[in-house]
Amino acid sequence: MTIPKSIKYILLVIAVIASAIIIILFYNLNYKMYPLKADQSLYSQNIWEINIDSLSKKLLSQMSLEEKIDQMYGEKMYKSIPKFFGNFLLKQRFAHIYVGRNERLNIPPWVLSDGPRGARVLDKNISSVTTFPVAMARAASWNTELEYNVHDVISKEMRANKTNYAATPCINLLRHPGWGRAQETYGEDQWLLGKFGVAAVKGIEKNNVMACPKHFALNSIENSRWVLNVSLDERTLHEVYLPHFKKVIQDGKPASIMSAYNKIRGEYSGSNKELLTDILREDWGFKGFVSTDWMYGVYDGIKAIKAGLNVEMPWQDEYSYNIIREAISTNIIEEKEIDSLVITSLRTRLKYAFAYDSIDYNHKLILDKSHIDLARAVAEESMVLIKNKNILPFSKDKNLKIGVIGKLANTENTGDLGSSNSTPPYVITPYQGIKNYHKNKNNEVILDDGDNINSSIELAKKLDQVILVVGYTFEDEGEYVMSRGQMLKSAEANELVGIKGIGGDRIRLNLSDYDEKLINEISKVNKNLVVVYVGGSAIDMSKWEKNVPSILFSWYSGMEGGNALAKILYGDVNPSGKLPFTIAANPNDYPYFNPYTDSIYYGYYHGYSLFEKYNKEIAYPFGHGLSYSDFKYKNLEIKDISPEKKYIELSLDIKNNSQIEGKEIIQLYVGFENSNIDRPKKLLKGFKKVLLKPNEIKKINFEIEIDDLKYYDSSSKEWILEDITYKVLLGESSDNSKLLTSDFKIQF
Numbered sequence: 217m218t219i220p221k222s223i224k225y226i227l228l229v230i231a232v233i234a235s236a237i238i239i240i241l242f243y244n245l246n247y248k249m250y251p252l253k254a255d256q257s258l259y260s261q262n263i264w265e266i267n268i269d270s271l272s273k274k275l276l277s278q279m280s281l282e283e284k285i286d287q288m289y290g291e292k293m294y295k296s297i298p299k300f301f302g303n304f305l306l307k308q309r310f311a312h313i314y315v316g317r318n319e320r321l322n323i324p325p326w327v328l329s330d331g332p333r334g335a336r337v338l339d340k341n342i343s344s345v346t347t348f349p350v351a352m353a354r355a356a357s358w359n360t361e362l363e364y365n366v367h368d369v370i371s372k373e374m375r376a377n378k379t380n381y382a383a384t385p386c387i388n389l390l391r392h393p394g395w396g397r398a399q400e401t402y403g404e405d406q407w408l409l410g411k412f413g414v415a416a417v418k419g420i421e422k423n424n425v426m427a428c429p430k431h432f433a434l435n436s437i438e439n440s441r442w443v444l445n446v447s448l449d450e451r452t453l454h455e456v457y458l459p460h461f462k463k464v465i466q467d468g469k470p471a472s473i474m475s476a477y478n479k480i481r482g483e484y485s486g487s488n489k490e491l492l493t494d495i496l497r498e499d500w501g502f503k504g505f506v507s508t509d510w511m512y513g514v515y516d517g518i519k520a521i522k523a524g525l526n527v528e529m530p531w532q533d534e535y536s537y538n539i540i541r542e543a544i545s546t547n548i549i550e551e552k553e554i555d556s557l558v559i560t561s562l563r564t565r566l567k568y569a570f571a572y573d574s575i576d577y578n579h580k581l582i583l584d585k586s587h588i589d590l591a592r593a594v595a596e597e598s599m600v601l602i603k604n605k606n607i608l609p610f611s612k613d614k615n616l617k618i619g620v621i622g623k624l625a626n627t628e629n630t631g632d633l634g635s636s637n638s639t640p641p642y643v644i645t646p647y648q649g650i651k652n653y654h655k656n657k658n659n660e661v662i663l664d665d666g667d668n669i670n671s672s673i674e675l676a677k678k679l680d681q682v683i684l685v686v687g688y689t690f691e692d693e694g695e696y697v698m699s700r701g702q703m704l705k706s707a708e709a710n711e712l713v714g715i716k717g718i719g720g721d722r723i724r725l726n727l728s729d730y731d732e733k734l735i736n737e738i739s740k741v742n743k744n745l746v747v748v749y750v751g752g753s754a755i756d757m758s759k760w761e762k763n764v765p766s767i768l769f770s771w772y773s774g775m776e777g778g779n780a781l782a783k784i785l786y787g788d789v790n791p792s793g794k795l796p797f798t799i800a801a802n803p804n805d806y807p808y809f810n811p812y813t814d815s816i817y818y819g820y821y822h823g824y825s826l827f828e829k830y831n832k833e834i835a836y837p838f839g840h841g842l843s844y845s846d847f848k849y850k851n852l853e854i855k856d857i858s859p860e861k862k863y864i865e866l867s868l869d870i871k872n873n874s875q876i877e878g879k880e881i882i883q884l885y886v887g888f889e890n891s892n893i894d895r896p897k898k899l900l901k902g903f904k905k906v907l908l909k910p911n912e913i914k915k916i917n918f919e920i921e922i923d924d925l926k927y928y929d930s931s932s933k934e935w936i937l938e939d940i941t942y943k944v945l946l947g948e949s950s951d952n953s954k955l956l957t958s959d960f961k962i963q964f
């Protein structure tokens with residue numbers, strides 16, 4: 217049989233295309249890697265002794281316009297698209313995207329890795345890294361020292377995986393608990409966000425990795441992130457949504473910052489001059505470089521250049537040769553504007569490429585035992601005991617029948633699978649952790665994955681202890697990746713148009729109907745019960761909370777979470793986490809939230825300041841968390857108010873009134889109730905986590921900086937210190953009935 221010519225032709229075309237795809241894929245799955253450090257053999261002195269400012273100037277002067285533009289984007293599209301998507305789809309890994317490499321001038325590139333809970337971009341032959349509890353969990357530890365150590369480990373493992381630019385920490389404020397990426401941030405409070413952000417940045421930069429806090433700014437809704445315009449007034453911007461960014465920039469001094477996707481008052485963040493130049497550089501003194509969020513980060517290259525955006529990621533699109541050349545030739549921009557953007561990023565990043573490394577960042581560092589121990593320690597410190605009516609710690613007697621019940625009881629569940637994903641070598645599930653704990657203890661640990669509610673109820677009747685594991689997975693909340701077109705259509709329709717996809721914002725704040733039913737039915741037949749919630753933010757517990765004697769928030773607790781959980785449930789570890797957000801009694805009391813819109817107004821109040829302002833009922837306050845110890849606070853004393861020293865000194869005594877060693881998080885709030893303008897009743901202005909032995913008393917000192925009492929005056933654009941009576945409130949949570957108080961005035 218002879219094959220017709222036309223068919224032969226089609227087959228030939230198919231064969232050519234298929235071969236081309238195979239070659240492209242082969243090349244991109246085995247892409248070439250480049251060193252990120254400067255090549256010492258090219259210099260006659262130690263590279264870390266080279267003056268980077270002069271070197272950067274010299275290099276810039278040797279660059280053609282095209283070479284300068286090459287410093288302003290990730291990789292070229294034809295390279296990065298097949299590499300990025302090929303690796304993501306076929307190997308489930310993020311590829312190394314080399315930014316700013318110039319072979320002619322010997323300029324090494326930089327490579328971004330996400331990593332809010334572990335390094336995201338992996339070297340060839342590396343398939344797993346240390347995976348920590350999510351950022352929200354870590355915020356619940358209120359332990360910034362741990363956060364620093366976590367980022368020391370993450371950045372070490374980033375370097376071992378041949379990356380040197382960390383797209384973390386995420387410090388967007390949790391305005392509403394439904395935000396899909398809540399798990400990636402540190403909660404609702406600006407102060408807590410700022411302190412955690414600084415600790416993270418310092419931990420990252422310790423290993424000569426450039427930190428890139430994100431997403432600047434106002435990125436607190438996921439499903440419309442590419443199309444959303446956020447409006448707000450000047451005071452809300454400066455007092456609520458920016459203070460933590462300012463603190464992280466000024467105290468953490470990160471090399472970089474990532475612009476957000478959303479618009480702010482009508483202008484995209486990536487080309488928002490007010491944000492990127494007036495506030496960031498001129499007011500706050502930021503010296504590093506700004507890069508965009510990925511893919512939809514910038515729409516108008518020239519506007520972005522004028523706004524002060526240094527780098528477009530991950531590939532060249534708006535920062536194209538043609539657009540920029542044309543704008544220069546028509547005098548819309550001058551080449552010196554390009555020079556200024558390039559010298560800023562060059563000067564910053566070369567400091568890292570030429571820095572002295574005190575460690576050899578090799579593969580042996582990855583998953584070191586100390587890293588895994590830290591992952592467990594963080595999980596232990598972050599779990600929050602919400603309620604406990606004499607149930608926990610469970611007894612460790614022999615011959616116990618223990619049931620671990622629920623769809624998540626034996627699920628490997630470390631959180632979102634988007635950019636914040638991390639790949640651990642194993643995950644200890646709740647069931648495995650409890651089973652490990654009872655090994656050699658002569659107790660029976662039974663797993664029931666909750667498939668059949670009737671058999672779970674029958675089982676629960678026979679158990680001595682019931683551990684119900686409920687909550688979410690990456691399918692319910694997380695990063696949302698859909699087309700921008702779909703986001704636009706959904707915003708227009710004010711509801712989801714098209715397929716829902718995985719992750720994204722949570723519109724319902726309660727658990728699944730199944731989980732709620734499971735909790736309610738089981739609580740009827742067995743009262744020796746703890747509900748363990750896995751998730752990244754607040755939930756509505758109103759349908760079952762009163763029926764259960766104890767609740768523990770375990771979060772997405774990382775690779776060692778199950779072991780940490782068991783230690784807490786059985787009292788080997790005393791719980792010491794506290795909520796980084798408020799849990800409303802009625803979910804409608806949170807600020808207005810709509811994932812399917814292209815415009816939203818952010819008011820001044822959110823979180824505890826909102827609930828206090830309007831006297832709204834709450835289920836559990838911000839800062840709440842129980843311990844097996846009992847702490848007593850007394851002797852609050854204002855020791856000194858020294859305007860010339862710029863701070864107020866306070867102290868109080870805390871006693872561990874129990875026989876159990878424990879850690880307590882002491883929270884310091886300042887009250888502004890006497891203000892002449894509309895201000896929150898109180899705001900967090902300090903916290904300390906302290907360890908107390910049984911019956912131990914400690915005197916704890918605090919300082920309040922006078923500058924932190926100021927409010928932002930929109931008309932003068934100044935921070936103003938009011939001459940009023942301030943209140944200081946110190947204690948175990950934001951619940952006013954549990955706080956010691958005192959008043960103070962500042963002598964002007």
Ligand code: BGC
Nearest residue numbers: 330383430431509510635695
């Ligand atoms: C996310 C960023 C992330 C980037 C690179 C974006 O979709 O919003 O947080 O750093 O992707 O993975």
